[in-house]
Amino acid sequence: MxxxxxxxxxxxxxxxxxxxxxxxxxxxxxxxxxxxxxxxxxxxxxxxxxxxxxxxxATPVSGDAPVMALRASEAGDDAPVAALNASAIPEPLQRVIGTDLNAIKWKRVSPGVWQHVIPLSKTARGDLRLIKVAPGKSLPEHGHSGSELTLVLQGAYRDSTGHYRAGDVADLAGDVTHSPSADPQEGCICLIATDGKLQFKSLAARIFQPFAGI
Ligand SMILES: [Zn+2]
Structure with a gap:
């Protein structure tokens, strides 16, 4: 890698x-x-x-909390993202989400974008989630009210800060605005930590945000 x-x-x-x-x-x-x-x-x-x-x-990444059970997404007509294989999951993450990746419940947040929220301990600050983006799809342009740390697990994406492939980390400060776009062939699956809400630029995305839970 x-x-x-x-x-x-x-x-x-x-x-x-x-x-x-x-x-x-x-x-x-x-x-x-x-x-x-x-x-x-x-x-x-x-x-x-x-x-x-x-x-x-040895840092505990989620305490003993069970993985949150989310409803499976509707398949819709979204382009498929290749199944994540166990070898793409770093060992610390396997302790949280397990190794049976087919058991992960994705919740669709918009056409071609799914998330799976990973529970943290009660006193934890911020959010941890898996995001899956279909090939060629983009997240709406957004800034951050806090920092954002992203690890690409599978596939790739690019934005104004660079081109990120599996294993790469995007370590973004709160003042960065971007619109990540998934690889047109592979899509991408990422592990993302945030310590503040995303701040979408478009009115439509801002209206949708509370329902999407991002
Ligand atoms: Zn490194």
Whole structure:
């Protein structure tokens, strides 16, 4: 796996110091299992006394909460996204969603876009979810009221900040506005942590947002 996009140094520091919110730590620890480069960086931090890599690896990502049962989406006429295979799921995430990917209940939030919300511990700040986007589909242009950390699990997407493939992380600050567009052949499935609501630009998307739960 060739990884081109990594978390920002500040995020690595926060993660190594154990101060990263649970949802973000889940994305980070999932990326770590795929990325020797970031593993080395964390090992270096540990060597200079600011990291505890073992602690990060053991960070609980969802407590003992069961995976939220969501209604299966209507199939509609949306283009299919290739089934996610177990090998695409980093080990920390397998502990949360299991390895039987066919058992995941996707909820359709708009044509060609599905989500699966992953429950966090009661005191956790932010949200953690899987998002699946059909080939060639885009999310409406939006900004963020907080930061957003995304790990591509399968397929790819591109936006104004770059082209992200499986294993890549997009570590976005709150001031970034983007409209991610899924790969035209493969679509994409991503693990996304957010600590604030998305801020959609279009009126239609803003009206729809409370119903979509994003
Ligand atoms: Zn990395």
């Amino acid at each position: 060739k990884i081109n996009h990594h978390p920002q140094a500040e995020s690595l520091m926060s993660c190594s110091a154990g101060s990263m919110p649970e949802a973000f730590a889940a994305v980070m620890s999932s990326h770590m299992t795929l990325c020797p480069e970031c593993q080395k960086e964390l090992a270096f931090m540990e060597a200079i006394g600011v990291a505890m890599f073992d602690g990060i690896a």
